[in-house]
Amino acid sequence: MPSSAGCDAPPVGADGILRERGQREVFCGLTGIIWLHRKIQDAFFLVVGSRTCAHLLQSAAGVMVFAEPRFGTAIIEEKDLAGLADANEELDRVVTRLLARRPDIRMLFLVGSCPSEVIKLDLSRAAQRLNSRFAPNCHVLNYSGSGIETTFTQGEDACLAALVPELAFTDAKQLMIVGSLPDIVEDQLTRLLTDLGIPTIVSLPARRAGAMPAIGPNTKYLLAQPFLADTGAALDKRGAVHLPSLFPFGAEGTTAWLHAAAQAFGISEERFAQVTAAPRERARKGLALYRDRLQGKRIFFMPDSQLEVPLARFLAGELGMELVEVGTPYLHKGHLIDEIAALPPGTLVSEGQDVEKQLDRVRAARPDLTVCGLGLANPLEKEGLSTKWAIELVFSPIHGYDQAGDLAELFARPLHRRDLLRV
Amino acid sequence: MQLTVWTYEGPPHVGAMRVATGMKQLHYVLHAPQGDTYADLLFTMIERRDHRPPVTYTTFQARDLGKDTAELFQKSARDAFERFRPQAIIVGASCTAELIQDDPAGLAETMGLPCPVIPLELPSYSRKENWGASETFYQIVRALADKERRPPPAVGEAGPRRPLANILGPTALGFRHRDDVVEISRLLESLGISVNLVAPLGATPADLARLGEADFNICLYPEIAAQACGWLERTFRQKTVKTVPIGLNATREFVAEVCAAAGIIPPADLDMGRMGWWSRSIDSTYLTGKRVFIFGDGTHAVAAARVASEELGFKVVGLGCYNREFAREVRAAAEVYGVEPLITDDYLAVEEAIEAAAPELVLGTQMERHIAKRLRLPCAVISAPVHVQDFPARHSPQMGFEGANVLFDTWVHPLVMGLEEHLLTMFREDFEFSDAAGPSHLGHASAGAHAPVPAAAEQAAAAVALADAPTEAAEPGGWTAEALAELGKIPFFVRGKARRNTERYAAEHGVATITRETLYEAKAHYAR
Numbered sequence: 001m002p003s004s005a006g007c008d009a010p011p012v013g014a015d016g017i018l019r020e021r022g023q024r025e026v027f028c029g030l031t032g033i034i035w036l037h038r039k040i041q042d043a044f045f046l047v048v049g050s051r052t053c054a055h056l057l058q059s060a061a062g063v064m065v066f067a068e069p070r071f072g073t074a075i076i077e078e079k080d081l082a083g084l085a086d087a088n089e090e091l092d093r094v095v096t097r098l099l100a101r102r103p104d105i106r107m108l109f110l111v112g113s114c115p116s117e118v119i120k121l122d123l124s125r126a127a128q129r130l131n132s133r134f135a136p137n138c139h140v141l142n143y144s145g146s147g148i149e150t151t152f153t154q155g156e157d158a159c160l161a162a163l164v165p166e167l168a169f170t171d172a173k174q175l176m177i178v179g180s181l182p183d184i185v186e187d188q189l190t191r192l193l194t195d196l197g198i199p200t201i202v203s204l205p206a207r208r209a210g211a212m213p214a215i216g217p218n219t220k221y222l223l224a225q226p227f228l229a230d231t232g233a234a235l236d237k238r239g240a241v242h243l244p245s246l247f248p249f250g251a252e253g254t255t256a257w258l259h260a261a262a263q264a265f266g267i268s269e270e271r272f273a274q275v276t277a278a279p280r281e282r283a284r285k286g287l288a289l290y291r292d293r294l295q296g297k298r299i300f301f302m303p304d305s306q307l308e309v310p311l312a313r314f315l316a317g318e319l320g321m322e323l324v325e326v327g328t329p330y331l332h333k334g335h336l337i338d339e340i341a342a343l344p345p346g347t348l349v350s351e352g353q354d355v356e357k358q359l360d361r362v363r364a365a366r367p368d369l370t371v372c373g374l375g376l377a378n379p380l381e382k383e384g385l386s387t388k389w390a391i392e393l394v395f396s397p398i399h400g401y402d403q404a405g406d407l408a409e410l411f412a413r414p415l416h417r418r419d420l421l422r423v
Numbered sequence: 424m425q426l427t428v429w430t431y432e433g434p435p436h437v438g439a440m441r442v443a444t445g446m447k448q449l450h451y452v453l454h455a456p457q458g459d460t461y462a463d464l465l466f467t468m469i470e471r472r473d474h475r476p477p478v479t480y481t482t483f484q485a486r487d488l489g490k491d492t493a494e495l496f497q498k499s500a501r502d503a504f505e506r507f508r509p510q511a512i513i514v515g516a517s518c519t520a521e522l523i524q525d526d527p528a529g530l531a532e533t534m535g536l537p538c539p540v541i542p543l544e545l546p547s548y549s550r551k552e553n554w555g556a557s558e559t560f561y562q563i564v565r566a567l568a569d570k571e572r573r574p575p576p577a578v579g580e581a582g583p584r585r586p587l588a589n590i591l592g593p594t595a596l597g598f599r600h601r602d603d604v605v606e607i608s609r610l611l612e613s614l615g616i617s618v619n620l621v622a623p624l625g626a627t628p629a630d631l632a633r634l635g636e637a638d639f640n641i642c643l644y645p646e647i648a649a650q651a652c653g654w655l656e657r658t659f660r661q662k663t664v665k666t667v668p669i670g671l672n673a674t675r676e677f678v679a680e681v682c683a684a685a686g687i688i689p690p691a692d693l694d695m696g697r698m699g700w701w702s703r704s705i706d707s708t709y710l711t712g713k714r715v716f717i718f719g720d721g722t723h724a725v726a727a728a729r730v731a732s733e734e735l736g737f738k739v740v741g742l743g744c745y746n747r748e749f750a751r752e753v754r755a756a757a758e759v760y761g762v763e764p765l766i767t768d769d770y771l772a773v774e775e776a777i778e779a780a781a782p783e784l785v786l787g788t789q790m791e792r793h794i795a796k797r798l799r800l801p802c803a804v805i806s807a808p809v810h811v812q813d814f815p816a817r818h819s820p821q822m823g824f825e826g827a828n829v830l831f832d833t834w835v836h837p838l839v840m841g842l843e844e845h846l847l848t849m850f851r852e853d854f855e856f857s858d859a860a861g862p863s864h865l866g867h868a869s870a871g872a873h874a875p876v877p878a879a880a881e882q883a884a885a886a887v888a889l890a891d892a893p894t895e896a897a898e899p900g901g902w903t904a905e906a907l908a909e910l911g912k913i914p915f916f917v918r919g920k921a922r923r924n925t926e927r928y929a930a931e932h933g934v935a936t937i938t939r940e941t942l943y944e945a946k947a948h949y950a951r
Contacts, residue, residue: 022482022502023460023479023480023481023482023499024457024460024482025460025463026457026458026460027458027461028456028457028458028459028461029458030458031461048424050434050518050519050547050548051430051432051433051434051518051547051551052433052434052436052437052459052517052518052519052547054427054428054429054430055430055433055434055437055462056458056459056461056462058428058429058430059461059462059464059465060461062810063793065428065429066429066790066793066797069428071428072426072427072428073426073427073428074424074425074426074427075424075425075426075427075430076424076548077424077425077548077549078546078548078549080424080548081522081548087424090424091424093424094424094426097426098426114456114458114518114519115518115519115522117485118488118519118522118523119522146456146458146485147456147457147458147459147482147484147519148456148457148483148484148485148487148488148519149484149485151457151458356502356506373464374463374464374467374468375460375461375463375464375467375475375476376463376467376475377467378467378468378471378472378473379467379472379473379474379475381473382473382474
């Protein structure tokens with residue numbers, strides 16, 4: 001078994017989980033804007049922050065910045081720090097100008113940042129104020145994507161959690177898929193659920209601001225992403241019922257996820273087998289191609305997106321990889337209970353990060369593949385360790401049966417390349 | 424508040440990171456919230472560095488704020504020293520930490536770390552990246568330069584020694600800094616001058632102690648080194664070479680200034696590269712008077728304007744920079760070329776100015792590259808900010824004589840491409856270039872396709888003429904069929920202009936019917 005039992009093995013909690021604090025080499029929640037603004041096609045994300053925030057978005061968004069994207073930063077300047085009333089007036093001015101320029105925008109998110117939170121700029125009041133001015137043409141909401149509150153994908157959680165109280169009420173029986181997925185994946189999963197016989201299927205977020213789903217006590221929801229702790233809590237508060245499951249990665253994960261829905265809606269096992277047999281077989285075929293390449297290879301996850309635990313479960317369970325350490329920025333035990341149970345016994349799961357110590361463990365273990373952020377990948381490659389940069393796992397379509405092979409390929413490619421090159 | 428999508432410069436602590444990452448054995452302890460580590464990937468991805476930037480972040484979170492973030496800072500500083508054992512540490516705050524007022528400088532000083540600790544004050548809400556790099560370098564130089572050191576005697580036991588120069592300003596994430604240093608070092612070598620020290624790029628804190636041993640300083644990137652050079656001038660009485668050697672003429676002047684500072688006579692047989700001949704050769708004649716719009720950091724923009732105007736024969740129709748610190752230099756240069764200087768960090772203002780100036784070539788940053796793409800204009804990159812492709816594997820300086828060669832190729836390349844594109848579009852209606860005709864090198868396609876294609880092309884030409892005809896004929900004082908046919912022969916991209924000019928001429932001169940003659944009279948009239 002993988003063991004980092006060197007002379008100073010890290011302290012592991014009673015629940016078998018290693019919790020660490022220290023320097024964290026992670027993105028803040030603002031980064032979520034990059035994919036959220038692609039998903040909600042008439043929403044604009046306005047970060048109220050510093051030049052650093054604008055620089056981060058620019059660095060993370062790359063060429064998207066040039067395509068008149070639906071996000072921007074209201075950069076706080078020295079004069080805004082002088083008095084808070086002034087900052088509110090400035091914000092109103094910026095928003096008014098922005099909405100005049102972009103009449104196509106139907107939903108505006110004021111996104112809090114570290115600076116805006118430290119100076120205690122009340123964006124929820126600002127959102128209310130602006131909402132009363134711009135409704136009904138544009139709905140103004142707020143959430144925090146700051147680094148002091150959120151890590152990377154938690155930005156999506158905060159955004160969706162802000163949406164939930166705004167959803168209309170319905171007592172219709174329906175299934176809600178929660179978490180933003182690439183459109184093609186969302187369509188595939190919705191099609192399968194429809195074929196199973198579930199009559200009403202809605203998604204949060206919807207693709208347009210005016211089409212957000214309604215919610216009520218007869219709504220049952222499936223989480224498509226593991227990083228939706230606050231959104232889940234907000235949905236529960238509206239009376240919706242969570243369907244616990246594995247996350248839909250790989251053939252097994254997708255089957256379990258669909259099965260949770262099928263059971264909740266009283267779909268027969270025969271029907272379930274009938275609908276899922278063909279795509280399930282397709283996914284298995286897709287995975288078989290990569291099984292040879294990945295079987296027995298040792299993988300180390302550094303924390304990034306909270307996708308780590310479900311992905312590790314998929315890689316170990318369906319492709320035979322060995323898990324050295326599975327790091328995650330935050331572990332929601334409730335949502336991940338099935339995933340943790342499905343990990344090979346004895347897997348070291350770590351929550352949080354002390355990056356230097358964790359890198360020491362990577363170097364000591366010398367895994368075949370290390371999943372990590374872009375700030376660490378090239379330096380580790382230089383040390384002779386193959387890496388898979390984590391952010392791609394958030395941007396690529398990886399959920400569901402028909403992406404199972406693509407998902408495996410993302411991990412197989414760096415190893416294949418390492419073997420291929422003679423440089 | 425300023426609404427922005429794109430920023431030309433990052434915050435000042437990124438400037439400090441550029442200095443720290445350029446150097447060796449220096450560590451930066453940065454009081455910053457979780458997430459600010461994003462800046463690491465600028466160095467590991469865009470510049471493709473194979474090690475992590477030497478920065479320890481405190482990465483505080485909300486739960487730390489109620490407690491002692493100061494203690495967190497001290498722990499991070501202590502751990503960083505223990506792990507990396509740097510020769511010196513710089514400490515500072517990012518924008519958020521600036522607001523919580525922990526005073527990293529004071530905290531670090533009281534810790535008694537066994538190496539020099541240099542505090543940085545980088546005001547995040549009023550200053551930017553270049554300023555941060557300049558201030559950081561200046562503070563490091565002030566703290567580490569040994570004030571007792573002076574150049575060795577001019578004549579030693581082995582005879583007279585070679586003059587010694589410091590090359591100052593190159594950093595990590597600098598546009599072509601790596602290759603500029605190589606090029607300028609080679610040039611100095613060919614002049615018989617030795618490099619005492621290159622800094623910050625590649626230098627250690629211990630190296631910086633030797634700054635005073637040089638005879639003079641070369642301020643290679645004023646954005647970063649001017650402030651430090653001023654201090655060195657005052658402290659060590661070292662001269663500063665201020666000419667930035669970008670372009671053939673600037674490099675010649677640089678050589679003269681360097682030789683004067685070194686007290687040597689410039690060699691007569693200096694290899695000045697190919698740029699001069701390339702530009703004089705007749706193939707370059709069509710470059711004459713090309714309208715060029717230039718935007719970037721102040722230094723690169725001013726240098727580019729000179730190269731464009733004196734060395735390539737372009738016409739500078741726009742000049743600007745995003746760093747206010749160099750507004751004066753840009754204004755002075757803009758006056759020389761008779762254009763309105765554009766000092767702004769708002770890319771929308773740059774886009775407007777480019778549209779208004781209607782240039783044939785844009786020289787700028789990554790952002791101008793995209794503006795030019797949108798406006799379908801040829802473009803070359805002359806300044807940061809740049810993306811990964813402008814940190815190339817090949818040797819690719821901007822400075823010195825080889826740099827001038829590189830500039831010629833880089834700037835002319837998109838124009839040649841532009842010309843090719845124009846020619847292809849211009850002849851698109853010719854049978855050989857029509858979409859219906861297969862590639863000409865595929866013999867099997869040509870035999871069958873040949874016959875009908877000219878007919879199709881004729882039809883297309885007739886369609887063009889007809890499309891123009893009804894609208895024109897409907898107007899009083901309209902075009903004759905003959906004149907319309909003549910108009911149809913004019914290349915499409917100037918056809919609209921010819922039509923407008925002719926109609927204006929006809930209106931102004933009371934010509935009722937536009938004939939072929941009117942067309943050419945108008946042409947002669949507006950050519951004056």
